[in-house]
Amino acid sequence: MLQTLRSKILFYLVLTSMIGILIVSVFIQYGFEESFHSYLDRNREKKIDRVITEIEKDYRKNGHFTSDPVFGLLHEHAMTDQLYFQLYDRYGKLQMDSSNIRGMLNSLGLTEPAAAGEEWHSKTYIIKVDEAIIGKLVAIYPEGLIDDEYTFIQTIQLYILAAVCLTIVLAIVFSMLFSKKLTSGLQRLSFAANELQQHNLNVRIPLKGLPTEVKHLAISFNDLAESLAKEAMLRKQFTGDLAHELRTPLATLRSQIEAFQDGIWEPTPQRLEASHEELMRLVRLVNEMEKLLAAENPQMKLEKIEMEAGSVLAALGEMFLPLFKEKGVRLHIEKSSSEELFEADKDKLMQILSNVLNNALKYTPAGKNVTISVVTAIGGYVGFSIQDEGAGMKDEDIPHIFERFYRGDKSRDRKTGGIGIGLSIVKALMDAHKGMIKVKSKLNKGTSITLWFPKKE
8 A cells, every 4th residue: 555656645635635625614603603502692692682772771761660662672582482471570580571572482382392401591781771770681592402493403414524525535636636737748658768778779758748857867868868868879880880890901901911811912022011001090990989988088187287378388399390281281280478387297198189180180171271379268267279171060060070980971980981970089188177068060171179178266
């Protein structure tokens, strides 16, 4: 019992509703009865005041007590309200008594006989005329409610009970509906999670009709499923790309070695050099894979030191100027007018900038320019901007260029010898530095990549 979330929600909703209904019904019942009794007491006092007023009025008129019209009024209250009176003069002599009417009514069966233990109350009122005491009036009435009043109270209690029962039924029904609606989103999430566990990466949770909290969870799940589907696609793409990259040098090496073995080729220095080039191509592929694994290692520790941006540009210039001259691409290094200090791991920093600069060199044709400069520090960051006049990228490719194994133009990448993980290494190392990357590019116009490094953590 109460093993599922829905059963627990339903139980506590119903329990809370029951407690609330019980408290409200008790307060309504108690409050109404108290108010009704107060109303009856006030009404009785008004009737007694009316009787006293009539007695005083009659006494002023006649100078003594008379039966008419006072006794008629006493008789009326005795017959209808079970309110009896005894009128005494100032000497204590009984002048009028309507209490004996109750016995007559009982004998005629017009009222219910007095119940055993029934209590009666009496209250005495002094009657004055012109500040002179002329007598006293004793009002006698039963404790509790009389017939019509009791019937009225019973009717109200019946309505309250009916309302309580109806409210309980509605509370149970709406609690069941609410608990079902609340848990339906979690059931969808559970079903989708099971589907994802069965490697159905296309499963998505419909967001319509979900509560806000569950909707946020569903959105996160959908994002996760989409990310996993994208990763699966990239893995498949990488497997195909890597297989293609490995197939060519392996096939070449195999044919050359078999030719050497069969005596078809003589192992001349030129042919051995060609075989060595294919072997080194395989080595470069493995090295790039190892670099990516190292960059994405969450336990990687950075040996940060304080560095100056201008010195970093000077070191890059010495490294890359010969390569740029060899291809015929002009490298422009714009020195900063002020000293910009920041903290970074020197080796990892040079690896980041080298990868981006190598990319710029690969995709920039001879006769074009590549510019590297220090961007003015903003918000506690120092930036390096690398701009080329190369092939550029399509807008739809820009959000994906740092994903592992992503290649917007496969044929172009094969010509340049890459396998699409150089920028993935850059992204991983920038994340380790808690840095930021901004990319702007136009197809056939060129690309600008800005790398922001924090001055202090």
